[in-house]
Amino acid sequence: MMFKRTxxxxxHLELKDQVSGFLDSQVVPFHDHWAAQQATPRDIWHQAGENGLLCRTIPAEYGGHGGDFLxxxxxxxxxxxxRISGILTCLQSDIVAPFILKLGSEAQRKRWLPDFTCGATLGAIAMTExxxxxxxxxxxxxxxxxxxxFVLNGTKTHISNGSEADVIIVAARSDDPGAANAQPAISLVMAETERQGTHRHAISKAGMPALNTGQITYENCVVPETNLLGAKGMGFIYLMTFLGxxxxxxxxxxQAFAERLLYDLIADCDGRPTAxxxxxDxxxxRFSLADLYSSCAVNRAFxxxxxxxxxxGHPDPKSACxxxxxxxxxxxxxxxxxVQFRGAAGISGDSGQQAMQDMSDSAVQSVWGGTSEIMLDVIGRGLASVL
Ligand SMILES: Cc1cc2nc3c(=O)[nH]c(=O)nc-3n(C[C@H](O)[C@H](O)[C@H](O)COP(=O)(O)OP(=O)(O)OC[C@H]3O[C@@H](n4cnc5c(N)ncnc54)[C@H](O)[C@@H]3O)c2cc1C
Structure with missing residues (x-):
C-alpha cells in the first residue's frame, strides 16, 4: 500500500485477505482471457457470492453480510x-442493491436481495440512452x-451488465407527474430481462473489455406495477440522490487503480537502466512522478x-463529484x-499492451457515472454557496 491509512x-484487513485470496486464485489467472473474449463466465458471480464479495452492506435479514461501507x-x-473489470461487484453490491434496499417494499427486498448476495441474480441500472x-x-x-x-418502450445503451443481467432498474418517463412536482416525471421500474419485448445485445469496447456492457431496447414490454421502486414520478430525485x-x-x-498504475510505473522506471x-534518475x-504521487496522496486523504x-451515514454528493x-x-x-516513460515498451509487447489497456480502462473512469465535465458543472453550480 502506497499511503498510510487509518x-x-x-x-477489514482480514476481509481484504479473504477477498484477495479469491481474486488471485479464481479471477486474475483468467481475466486476460475474459477481456479478449469481452465476456465473463456467469459462474464467477456465484463464486464471488460464495466467497463473500457481494452485498457486504446489505442487512443479514435480506441475505446480505450486514457489514459497514468500509x-x-x-x-x-x-x-x-x-485491474479487474470483468466482475465489477460494486455495481451489483453498492449501486444497484441499495436502490432496492432503500426504495423497495419489504416484498421487493425479500424477493431480490438474497439472490443478489449469492450471485444467483445479476442486476443492472439503466439510465443512459x-x-x-x-x-x-x-x-x-x-x-x-x-x-x-407499466408498458416500457425505448432504448438504453452502455449499460454495465446490460446484456447479461437478470433484472434491470429502468429509469423511464411516467405518463403522469405523480409526486414529482417541478422535477421530470421519471419512475424506476425493476424489469426482469426474460420479459417479452426485451431485446438486447453486448457492446464491444476498448476500455474495461471484460465488463459486459449492453444495449437494451424495450418494445411494449409489460412489467407489473408491483415492480415499481419507490413512488411513481420520483425517479429523478432518487437518481440524483443515489448518484452521490x-x-x-x-x-x-x-483512486485504487491510479495508485496501482503509479506504483508499477515507478518500479518500471527504477528498473530500466540507462547510461x-x-x-x-x-x-x-522524477518531477512528473513526484507531481502525480503528490496528487495521489492528496486525493487519497480526501x-x-x-x-x-x-x-x-453522511455521504456528500458534491464531495463525491x-x-x-x-x-x-x-x-x-x-x-x-x-506509455511515454516506458519508451517503445509502452506500445509494444506485453508491457505495451498493458499500458495501452490501462489508457483505455482509465478513459472509462472519467465518463461513466457522469463525465468530468458534468462533475465540474455540479461543483461549479454550488460555488456561490462556498463564500
Ligand atoms: C463502460 C461504461 C459503462 C457504463 N455503465 C452504465 C450503466 O450501468 N448505466 C447507465 O445508465 N449508464 C452507463 N454508462 C453510460 C455513462 O454514464 C454515459 O456514457 C455518461 O453519462 C455520458 O453520457 P454519453 O456517453 O451519452 O455522453 P454525452 O452526454 O453525449 O456527452 C458527450 C460529451 O459532451 C459533454 N457534455 C454533456 N453535457 C455537458 C454539459 N452540460 N456541459 C459540458 N459538457 C457536457 C460530456 O462531458 C462529453 O464530453 C456507461 C458508460 C460506459 C463507458
Missing part, C-alpha cells in the same frame, strides 16, 4: 488494485400505465475523508505517462 480495523471499500479496492447520457432529465424511454402494469454514492464508489475504484542510472521523470463520512473528478483525471495522467 480507516480500516483488523476485521467492507465494500475493501472489495472495490481489491478489484481495482488488480443513445441520444445522450449526461442529461438524465431528457431521457425518452417511457413507462406507460396500463391497468396494473455511485460517484464515490467510482472514485474509490479510480546514467535508470529512467527514474532523469529529473523530468477520498478517505469521504469514505468515513459515507460510513457514518470532487473525489471522482480528481481521482479519474489523475488516473488518466498516470496512464498516459505509463
Amino acid at each position: 480507516i480500516f480495523d483488523a476485521h 467492507e465494500s471499500v475493501v472489495v472495490i479496492e481489491a478489484l481495482a488494485d488488480r 443513445p441520444q445522450g447520457g449526461s442529461d438524465i432529465s431528457a431521457l425518452t424511454t417511457t413507462a406507460t400505465s396500463h391497468g396494473n402494469s 454514492i455511485e460517484r464515490l464508489v467510482l472514485a474509490i475504484y479510480a 546514467e542510472g535508470t529512467v527514474l 532523469y529529473q523530468n521523470t 477520498i478517505d475523508q469521504c469514505i468515513v463520512a459515507a460510513n457514518a 470532487m473525489a471522482k473528478l480528481r481521482a479519474t483525471e489523475t488516473l488518466r495522467q498516470i496512464a498516459a505517462l505509463g
Whole structure:
C-alpha cells in the first residue's frame, strides 16, 4: 500500500485477505482471457457470492453480510488494485442493491436481495440512452400505465451488465407527474430481462473489455406495477440522490487503480537502466512522478475523508463529484505517462499492451457515472454557496 491509512480495523484487513485470496486464485489467472473474449463466465458471480464479495452492506435479514461501507471499500479496492473489470461487484453490491434496499417494499427486498448476495441474480441500472447520457432529465424511454402494469418502450445503451443481467432498474418517463412536482416525471421500474419485448445485445469496447456492457431496447414490454421502486414520478430525485454514492464508489475504484498504475510505473522506471542510472534518475521523470504521487496522496486523504463520512451515514454528493473528478483525471495522467516513460515498451509487447489497456480502462473512469465535465458543472453550480 502506497499511503498510510487509518480507516480500516483488523476485521477489514482480514476481509481484504479473504477477498484477495479469491481474486488471485479464481479471477486474475483468467481475466486476460475474459477481456479478449469481452465476456465473463456467469459462474464467477456465484463464486464471488460464495466467497463473500457481494452485498457486504446489505442487512443479514435480506441475505446480505450486514457489514459497514468500509467492507465494500475493501472489495472495490481489491478489484481495482488488480485491474479487474470483468466482475465489477460494486455495481451489483453498492449501486444497484441499495436502490432496492432503500426504495423497495419489504416484498421487493425479500424477493431480490438474497439472490443478489449469492450471485444467483445479476442486476443492472439503466439510465443512459443513445441520444445522450449526461442529461438524465431528457431521457425518452417511457413507462406507460396500463391497468396494473407499466408498458416500457425505448432504448438504453452502455449499460454495465446490460446484456447479461437478470433484472434491470429502468429509469423511464411516467405518463403522469405523480409526486414529482417541478422535477421530470421519471419512475424506476425493476424489469426482469426474460420479459417479452426485451431485446438486447453486448457492446464491444476498448476500455474495461471484460465488463459486459449492453444495449437494451424495450418494445411494449409489460412489467407489473408491483415492480415499481419507490413512488411513481420520483425517479429523478432518487437518481440524483443515489448518484452521490455511485460517484464515490467510482472514485474509490479510480483512486485504487491510479495508485496501482503509479506504483508499477515507478518500479518500471527504477528498473530500466540507462547510461546514467535508470529512467527514474532523469529529473523530468522524477518531477512528473513526484507531481502525480503528490496528487495521489492528496486525493487519497480526501477520498478517505469521504469514505468515513459515507460510513457514518453522511455521504456528500458534491464531495463525491470532487473525489471522482480528481481521482479519474489523475488516473488518466498516470496512464498516459505509463506509455511515454516506458519508451517503445509502452506500445509494444506485453508491457505495451498493458499500458495501452490501462489508457483505455482509465478513459472509462472519467465518463461513466457522469463525465468530468458534468462533475465540474455540479461543483461549479454550488460555488456561490462556498463564500
Ligand atoms: C463502460 C461504461 C459503462 C457504463 N455503465 C452504465 C450503466 O450501468 N448505466 C447507465 O445508465 N449508464 C452507463 N454508462 C453510460 C455513462 O454514464 C454515459 O456514457 C455518461 O453519462 C455520458 O453520457 P454519453 O456517453 O451519452 O455522453 P454525452 O452526454 O453525449 O456527452 C458527450 C460529451 O459532451 C459533454 N457534455 C454533456 N453535457 C455537458 C454539459 N452540460 N456541459 C459540458 N459538457 C457536457 C460530456 O462531458 C462529453 O464530453 C456507461 C458508460 C460506459 C463507458
